[in-house]
Amino acid sequence: KAGVTQTPRYLIKTRGQQVTLSCSPISGHRSVSWYQQTPGQGLQFLFEYFSETQRNKGNFPGRFSGRQFSNSRSEMNVSTLELGDSALYLCASTRGPGSYNEQFFGPGTRLTVL
Amino acid sequence: TQLLEQSPQFLSIQEGENLTVYCNSSSVFSSLQWYRQEPGEGPVLLVTVVTGGEVKKLKRLTFQFGDARKDSSLHITAAQPGDTGLYLCAGALDFGNEKLTFGTGTRLTIIP
Numbered sequence: 001k002a003g004v005t006q007t008p009r010y011l012i013k014t015r016g017q018q019v020t021l022s023c024s025p026i027s028g029h030r031s032v033s034w035y036q037q038t039p040g041q042g043l044q045f046l047f048e049y050f051s052e053t054q055r056n057k058g059n060f061p062g063r064f065s066g067r068q069f070s071n072s073r074s075e076m077n078v079s080t081l082e083l084g085d086s087a088l089y090l091c092a093s094t095r096g097p098g099s100y101n102e103q104f105f106g107p108g109t110r111l112t113v114l
Numbered sequence: 115t116q117l118l119e120q121s122p123q124f125l126s127i128q129e130g131e132n133l134t135v136y137c138n139s140s141s142v143f144s145s146l147q148w149y150r151q152e153p154g155e156g157p158v159l160l161v162t163v164v165t166g167g168e169v170k171k172l173k174r175l176t177f178q179f180g181d182a183r184k185d186s187s188l189h190i191t192a193a194q195p196g197d198t199g200l201y202l203c204a205g206a207l208d209f210g211n212e213k214l215t216f217g218t219g220t221r222l223t224i225i226p
Contacts, residue, residue, distance in 0.1 A: 004156070035216075043157075043202060043216040056213040090156050100145045100164065101206055101214055105156025 002027065004106035006091050012112045018079040021109045025072050025093030031055070032074040033103065034066060037088040046089075049074055050096060078111075086113045117141060118205055118217035126223040127193060135188045135220045137203035144206050146179055146186050147214070151200040193224045 005024045013019050025032050033056075034046040045058040049068035066076040072093070078085055088110050092103035121136045137146070145164040149157035161170050163179035163186065170177045174197075176189040190197055203217040 033214075042218050045213065045215070048213065092156070100147070100162050102147060102159050102162055103149075103157070103204075103214065104159065105149075107154070107156050 004091060004093050004104055006089075006106035006109050008109060009107065010110045010112075012114065013081050014114050015081055015083060017081050018077065019081060019111060020075055020077045021089055021091075021111075023074045023076075023091030023093075023106060025074070025091075026104055028095065029093035029104070030072055030096045031094045031101075032068055032072065033092045033094070034074070034076050035090040035092065036060075037090055037108070038086075043090070046076065081113045083113050086111060117215045118203055120201075120203060120217040120220050122220060123218065124221050124223075126225060128225050129194060130192055133190050133193055133222070135190075135201055135222070137186045137188075137205075137217050139184050139205065141205070141207060142183050144183075144208060146183070146206075147204045148177055148186070148188055149202045149204065151202060152198075157200075157202055193222075195224045195226050198222060198224050 004026055007022045031050040033048040036044045036046055046060055047054055047066050048056040052068045063079045068074045088108045090105050090108045092105045094101050118139050127133055145162055147162045148160045150160055151157040161177045166181045166183045168179045174191045178187050186203055201220045204214040206214055
């Protein structure tokens with residue numbers, strides 16, 4: 001069974017631009033979560049989608065948004081990029097409620113904002 | 115305030131030694147997970163513990179969930195270079211809405 005895939009793997013943007021990251025979950029997994037990982041803050045939860053609905057949201061500004069499609073694939077968007085948005089963005093999928101939310105992570109997208 | 119504190123933050127030991135990593139909180143968790151992350155990759159789930167006092171073993175790794183479900187430990191016996199990585203604990207506060215909170219992480223280096 002294929003794992004979680006994320007595209008692109010690496011991205012370089014400049015301040016003020018916007019970016020869209022993509023995630024394809026494991027087949028049969030209906031929940032997708034997004035995390036931001038930085039050396040200073042560790043792994044921070046962004047949001048979770050289940051059946052195309054945002055189920056949980058972390059403490060990030062409105063510049064960070066996401067969506068989930070009917071095939072469970074998900075995208076996240078960051079608008080008006082800031083230098084502090086440079087991070088590894090991780091996507092994880094789970095089977096859904098009742099599975100203890102065991103996360104299966106993708107390799108991440110390394111975003112650098114210049 | 116970090117909900118889940120891990121200690122130590124960094125640990126570097128010789129191959130063959132034993133070590134313990136701790137994950138502590140003042141909150142009660144319905145379940146707790148441990149992950150290992152290697153450079154350039156996403157975290158990989160090692161174990162999930164759900165019952166207070168539960169002990170699970172995975173080869174040379176032993177995981178324990180505290181009786182009050184507020185803390186957990188990971189013990190590695192006879193560490194090997196392949197154990198090197200970032201170890202993360204993650205807790206879910208509510209069963210049924212299992213939003214995970216990740217710990218601060220322990221970066222482990224095993225020296226051959």
